[in-house]
Amino acid sequence: MSEDLNKDQIDYDKSQLNKEYPAGSFLVTEKEVAMYCNSIGELSEICHDKSKALEAGYRDIVAPPTFCALFVRGFDRPDINLNFGKSGFHAGEAIDVLEPICVGDTLDASIQLSDVYIKTGRSGQMVFIVWEHIFRNQNGNIAAKVRESHVRRE
Amino acid sequence: MKYIEDIDLGDEFGPVQIEVRPDDVIDFCKTWIRDEENSKNIFNAAPTRFTDEEFAKSEGLPGAIVPGIMSMAYLARLLNTAWPDGTITQLDVVFRQLVLHNQTINLVGVVTDTVSDDSENYIECDVYIENNEGSRLVGGKARLNIPTKH
Amino acid sequence: MNLDLHCHSVSSDDSRATVEQYLKWIVSLRKKGYIVDGIVLTEHRKFDIDLDYTELSDKYDVLVLKGSELDTRHGHFLVYGVTKQMLNKIDFGNVKMDSIELMKIAKESGAIAFPAHPGRFGIGFCEYSDSDLDFAQVSIVEHLNGSYRSGELERTEKLISDKGYAGTGGSDAHFVSAIATCLTEFRTSIHNEQDLVSALNQKTFRAITLEETRKPDDVN
Incomplete structure (x- = not known):
């Protein structure tokens, strides 16, 4: 590994940048939404009670806004052949919620590599890999965008 | 109901304390x-x-x-609790330190911007997961649409 | 004059605050009795010489200056008074640059560079200050930093005490509500980057916390 490694010198498959891949189709079930809410202590009525959700104008029980991040967890990401570091961790997560996600929705997801860059932190040089995921609902509308940053350490 | 007109820059919300x-x-x-x-x-x-x-x-x-996306879900819960009539449209979280099992954490937030005009009414907030010593383990920025009186 | 010498806007990858949001926040701090006169944006590994914050600065009556925070092989360094000459000589994106060379080129270019958060584990100057390298050019370090973790301020203060360095203060804010938590109090007026470099070279400053800026009448 170069002593003077810059962004342009990071060894990975750069042809993968901004290339969009389909990542699967996901049905939002009541069971999952309930488990998710219970584990984090989410008490909002529209996330638990269908009648309250309908009363509030939603089509069914509403998933919490961060729910889509669960699906990202299971994506098969394209191998970018990054030649750096051995260990890794999750650095950040960002969600843009564009439409409510409700029980019964089917979400089609896509994934793309949006950035790879380097910086130094408490543990030395780190390469950040940023993935973007887009979720479209059954009406073809973008329901959410999820941006996930991962770090590889020396 | 909390309206955009009643919210000021610097308004704090939380803490919500959680034993993981x-x-x-x-x-x-x-x-x-x-x-x-x-x-x-x-x-x-x-x-x-x-x-x-x-x-x-x-x-x-x-x-x-604790998985990063669970920390993020905790912060969404904080926002939903503080602003039950608001709608989260953005949540952007940076994981700075580990959140461990059996740790007591505090979810806190503060309003950092309010925007109200003819086309939109929203607030922006900084949200944090802190440990009992006040160290910020996770930090985030959120945007919520908030109802208006008009 | 109280300036936050270390903060990051959305131009840095790990910050979530816009410059305007920082300035709005400072206006709200002033209403609470705190005295904050300006900020210096120190984006990670970059410097945009063409960026002009004059309009925003005038709108909120908050001085906005530009610097940079660079990754070097001897920890992170803050740079103030960046010139075109300096940009031509240094690759700001090089995360393994030689800090000794950086300080030398900065000085020759009319700028100044010194260690950021020296007590920070892994990327602080404390890790390198007792090596065989010649760090005679270092006479200032960042003393107060708003992002220190447990033990890091103590390491910084020991370094300052042992070496006799002068110390600045900066929030290292990445989020709006963290701006101006630590500042540098200058005895001279500062209107631009050249004034800042001059005041730093004269060492007419001290590191302070936001609480220390509060007007006596506003206490309680």
Whole structure:
């Protein structure tokens, strides 16, 4: 590994940048939404009670806004052949919620590599890999965008 | 109901205190279980850094940790609790330090911007997960649409 | 004059605050009795010489200056008074640059560079200050930093005490509500980057916390 490694010198498959891949189709079930809410202590009525959700104008029980991040967890990401570091961790997560996600929705997801860059932190040089995921609902509308940053350490 | 007109820059919300119970983390991870025909997203039943103390230690961690997306979900819960009539449209979170099982954490937030005009009414907030010493383990920025009186 | 000498806007990858949001926040701090006169944006590994914050600065009556925070092989360094000459000589994106060379080129270019958060584990100057390298050019370090973790301020203060360095203060804010938590109090007026470099070279400053800026009448 170069002593003077810059962004342009990071060894990975750069042809993968901004290339969009389909990542699967996901049905939002009541069971999952309930488990998710219970584990984090989410008490909002529209996330638990269908009648309250309908009363509030939603089509069914509403998933919490961060729910889509669960699906990202299971994506098969394209191998970018990054030649750096051995260990890794999750650095950040960002969600843009564009439409409510409700029980019964089917979400089609896509994934793309949006950035790879380097910086130094408490543990030395780190390469950040940023993935973007887009979720479209059954009406073809973008329901959410999820941006996930991962770090590889020396 | 809280209206945009009643909210000021610097308004604080929280704390919501949470004792991170290992069972809750494991339940959260179990929501990754998907029906086979539904997706490739099958829960990996093998121990992970999120579910098993010893496995986490074998990876050099001080103990089992809370998944980043669960920390993020906690912060969304804070926002939903503080602004029940608001709608979260953006949440952007940076994981700075580990959140461990059995740790007591405090969810706190502060309003950093309010925007109200003919086309939109929203607030922006900084949200944090702090430990009992006040160290910020996770930081985030959120935007919520808020109802207006007009 | 109280300036936050270390903060990051959305131009840095890990910040979530816009410059305008920082300035709005400072206006709200002033209403609470705190005295904050300006900020210096120190984006990670970059410097945009063409960026002009004059309009925003005038709108909120908050001085906005530009610097940079660079990754070097001897920890992170803050740079103030960046010139075109300096940009031509240094690759700001090089995360393994030689800090000794950086300080030398900065000085020759009319700028100044010194260690950021020296007590920070892994990327602080404390890790390198007792090496065989010649760090005679270092006479200032960042003393107060709003992002220190447990033990890091103590390491910084020991370094300052042992070496006799002068110390600045900066929030290292990445989020709006963290701006101006630590500042540098200058005895001279500062209107631009050249004034800042001059005041730093004269060492007419001290590191302070936001609480220390509060007007006596507003206490309680």
